[in-house]
Amino acid sequence: MEQTMWNVVNRDKTFSRETTLWLEYEVAGSIVGDEYDLAEYPADLMLEEYVRQVDSGKLQDANGLPEGHRHITWSIHGSNLGGELAPFQPDRWSDMPEHEDFLTFFQWPKSAVDGVKLNFLxxxxxxxxxNKQxxxxxxxxQEATGWKPAAFQPTLWLPGLFSAFVLYRNSQ
Incomplete structure (x- = not known):
């Protein structure tokens, strides 16, 4: 797949870079994996542990979603750029009067080829x-199930994903 190059300029125009951009996602509570050893918890066991902790109430998603749904937080990354929170996400930071995102720090990126503005979607x-790599x-x-969200998908319905994973695994 050909990667588009974007001109990224910060708000005060002191920084300019031509770079590729991409989205990264984090499912609420998935930080729990940081506490586990990859050698002892391969992806399928880590997913089971994550579901166990969600079901037990240890991993709360404090954003008022129906049971089983988990928020997905999006960030924008680029070559030689750190990650910034992606714009246009549901307002989950109501305790913060003004949350910061990519467009807080950078102007709207434009194509390095034709100057067309980026469609973040x-x-x-x-x-x-x-895995080891x-x-x-x-x-x-994603490693255990093969699933990854569509760009800016706001939630994951964990019971459905986990059921599909278990049925697939048991059919092998």
């Missing part, structure tokens, strides 16, 4: 992994 979603926060979900 068309950014690629980075594959997350949980790559260990991403929450990567056990």
């Amino acid at each position: 068309q950014l690629p979603v980075r594959d997350m992994a949980w 790559q260990r991403d926060r929450g990567g056990f979900i």
Whole structure:
């Protein structure tokens, strides 16, 4: 897949870079994987542990979602750029009067080829992994199930995903 190059300029125009951009996601509570050893908890076992902790109430998603739903938080990353919270997400920071996101710090990116403004919905979603080569926060979900969210998908319905995973695994 050909990667589009974008001109990224900060708000005060003191920084400019031509870079690729992509989206990364984090499912609420998936930080729990940071506490586990990859050698002892391969992706399928880590997913089971995550579901156990969600079901037990240990991993609360304090954002008022129906039971079984988990928020997905999006960030924008680029070559030689740190990650910034993606714009246009549901307002989950009501205790913060003004949350900061990518557009707080940068002007709207434009194509390095033709100057067209970026459509954030068309950014690629980075594959997350949980293996010896790559260990991403929450990567056990994609590694075990093959699922990754569509760009800016706001939630994951965990019971449905886990049921599909169990049925698939048991059919092998």
